[in-house]
Amino acid sequence: MGRLKVIKSGPLATIQDFGRFGHRRYGIPQSGAMDTRMMKLANEMVGNPDHFPVVEFALMGLRLEVLESMALSAVGASLKLNGLPADMSVIIAKQGDVVEISAPEQVYAYVGVAGKIEAQAHFGSVSTYLMAGFGGISGRSLKSGDELVSEGASLTIRNVENSERKIESPVIIHVIKGPEWDILQDDIQEKSFEVHPSSNRMGIRLKGNKLSSNYREIATSAVITGTIQLPSDGQPIVLMNDCQTTGGYPRIGKVVDEDLGRLAQVRAGDNIQFKLISN
Incomplete structure (x- = not known):
């Protein structure tokens, strides 16, 4: 088991997976990660299956305290461990460490946590849908004091190459x-x-x-x-x-x-x- 405590978070930091499918006839939207490529990378770096939940965030970065050791990755943002820049986009964080994740380099960025994040499932997905207030943690954004618990957390990391998308204009x-x-x-x-x-x-x-x-x-x-x-x-x-x-x-x-x-x-x-x- 791994555990993280949220010290600081922004208004759009939510738990997301691939989303909900097969429920649109009931008025239930898909939700899920906005950039599934980045979500998959975040999971791959910590040895998770592609579909495991991640933390998606926009506008602002995150500050997390490690309560139980785990592997952790950031895709689309940079990492600091106890105030020092990390050499890679994936780290092994030990109990007592403080992990800082910068604001997204583009619009959305992702944190992968080794193991499966515990969250509230609705209609086959734990994705947070803020408009209706379900999924994730009580259907809301992460806030200071929240704890993220992951089952099956490991201390194995993979330095996966993150091939950057070509930036065009337009x-x-x-x-x-x-x-x-x-x-x-x-x-x-x-x-x-x-x-x-x-x-x-x-x-x-x-x-x-x-x-x-x-x-x-x-x-x-x-x-x-x-x-x-x-x-x-x-x-x-x-x-x-x-x-x-x-x-x-x-x-x-x-x-x-x-x-x-x-x-x-x-x-x-x-x-x-x-x-x-x-x-």
């Missing part, structure tokens, strides 16, 4: 056509869009170039993670992990699953451009 995001694609009057591939600061786990709001269309409202219809909605103002919204399960805006496209993590990591103010691939 970031190219691949999409397929959606049910209402035919309303578009512009070529979506010829415009770039800026990520709006209001973007969050529910959706990535885009601004700047407007898309001209033969806009029409549609009957409330099913949406999924990656659906590109087009409101009447012509500014697209890409639905993300905590999105609603139905919506009334035209669904002009869908971001391919492989690019969702890349999209989640685009900072506010940076640009993306869509590239259409065949359905």
Whole structure:
């Protein structure tokens, strides 16, 4: 068993796994890690299976006290052990150590903890869904005084190579056509869009170039993670992990699953451009 105590945390530090599937007909969103590639790396470094829960955080870093020794990793942020920078992204932390993890280098970063973090499961997942207040620890963000307990913790680490994603400007995001694609009057591939600061786990709001269309409202219809909605103002919204399960805006496209993590990591103010691939 391993145990960590949260000394300091930010408002968006939550426990996440791959998320919930098969429950959208009941209005239950997917949730789960925004960048599953980073989640897998965080788990691999401490010898966990890919699907084990991790701590996802944004905006601010974390400070943790080690109550029982364990292996610990950070992907997308840097580590300090007792005030000194760690040589690697994965460490063995001993009882009494203080681990500091920097703010994310992009938007989201992940802490992997050896063993399986104990958390509240709902609908087959422990992912925290803040809007409804379930999963993780009482459905909320981590706060000072929380303890993270992991079963089966080991003191084995793997120095896994973290191949950095190529940073483009604009970031190219691949999409397929959606049910209402035919309303578009512009070529979506010829415009770039800026990520709006209001973007969050529910959706990535885009601004700047407007898309001209033969806009029409549609009957409330099913949406999924990656659906590109087009409101009447012509500014697209890409639905993300905590999105609603139905919506009334035209669904002009869908971001391919492989690019969702890349999209989640685009900072506010940076640009993306869509590239259409065949359905």
